[in-house]
Amino acid sequence: MSAHESEWTLRRLSAGELTTTEAARVQAHAASCESCAQALRGIQAAQTRLEAEGPFGRFEAGVEQALRRQQDSARPPPRRWVATTVAIAASLLVVVLVRPLLGSSAESGAIEGLNRLKGGATAELLIGGGLGPQREAIPGRPEALDLGERVTVGYTAGTHRYVAALSVDAIGEVTPLFPEAGASAPVVPGSGQHWLPGGWEFTGSGAERVIVVLSDEPLPQETLVEAARRAFAQADGDVGRMAELEVPGAQTHWVLQKP
Template identity: 90%
Template sequence: MSAHESEWTLRRLSAGELTATEAARVQAHAASCEACAQALRGIHEAQARFEADVPFERFEAGVEQALRRRQDAARPPPRRWVATTVAIAASLLVVVLVRPLLGSSAESRDTVGLNRLKGGATAELRIGGGLGPQREAIPGRPEAIDPGERVMLGYKAGAHRYVAALSVDAIGEVTPLHPEDGASAPVAPGSRLHWLPGGWEFTGSGAERVIVVLSDEPLPQETLVEAARRAFAQADGDVGRMAELEVPGAQTHWVLRKP
């Protein structure tokens, strides 16, 4: 057994998700353990940076922008996700999650701080809104989302030049998220974290796999959609067990559990 609290436990403490008894125990441990105290400070600092970089007004404006794009396209929205203009309560802060992009089956994960792939590529999935507490979605660990909660996706491209995002639901239906058609989009200039325009609310029930792909060349959405369908079939129709897509580039996957 480790002498330190896990990063997951410390993040749950920061998000207010532990019981009073468990929170008191973890706080007492962090008060006497410099490593855990430093990790907890890092979590708080990451949240503060997020609030400064992406205030809720900007989150909501991005969702409204996504709605306008869909209305301008004059086509019915996909069955499973819709953009929304519901205001996000200021007390329900979105939590930062940074995940290494998986360029191969070998995975490197720091116990504290950012997870990075060679070249500095990272991806983030952030959840906000709804009535529940703030929390993070960790790749490899399904995360339940409540009605009304919304997702934002961010990335640092590293050496990659193009970005795309898509999702797969429990029956294998694939929806391109960004861009909605064409090929993967050029990454934004600069090395800072960039956010995909808009936000998404996933409706319905069951699991939803969200995937971000960074690549050196543009990938047609049709190629990504077909690769996702093949991965779903190879997983015997279990979206939670899907492997990486058979496409070039670096990938990050999250699994969300809808009510």
């Protein structure tokens, strides 16, 4: 009996990313292997459910509202400057001058916790497959997951040529998501938004940080995993406080709270 196909290969088959020859080989194997056929049906069913909940468009209005709320919350309270003047009629008046702080991140246009990608690149993470509606997670804002929900990651490569994704859980375990081994994969040719094949359902409890790295050169997953471990250690084991990985390229981070 031949060996079973990996989940990664079955996901690539479902996403139409295999060559014609390779796709024919995997389909022939799945036709004669009930275990692989069942796994392939599960992948296709999960993807169908996720896509049926709504198009993979960018929720621009919702994102803009979320960013405005975050910017408003980041704006510092006004500082009060007190000066006194002496009235001619021998009475003392206290004049309170209200002046906002200058040079704050809110006034300079920076939004704390939000990763901005360079080179015209963007990335987004959609959550769906559960009982609630499909929604988009905002970088820098923890997003709670419900039981059975899956995440799908999309990107616009801009000038970058390679993409990789990984996750870090609350105890510092790092899992390569895409690709599962080797080096970061070439981006899908063509402009516009593309989606990583399949999706992921995170098990266990606690926080899970999902990271997408777009780069100009392929980065070995071993390099990304080690960089994530260092960032976790530098955050004193707090996955919610991790900084960007010390690797070349543009990054987007999301923090998900598992049920």
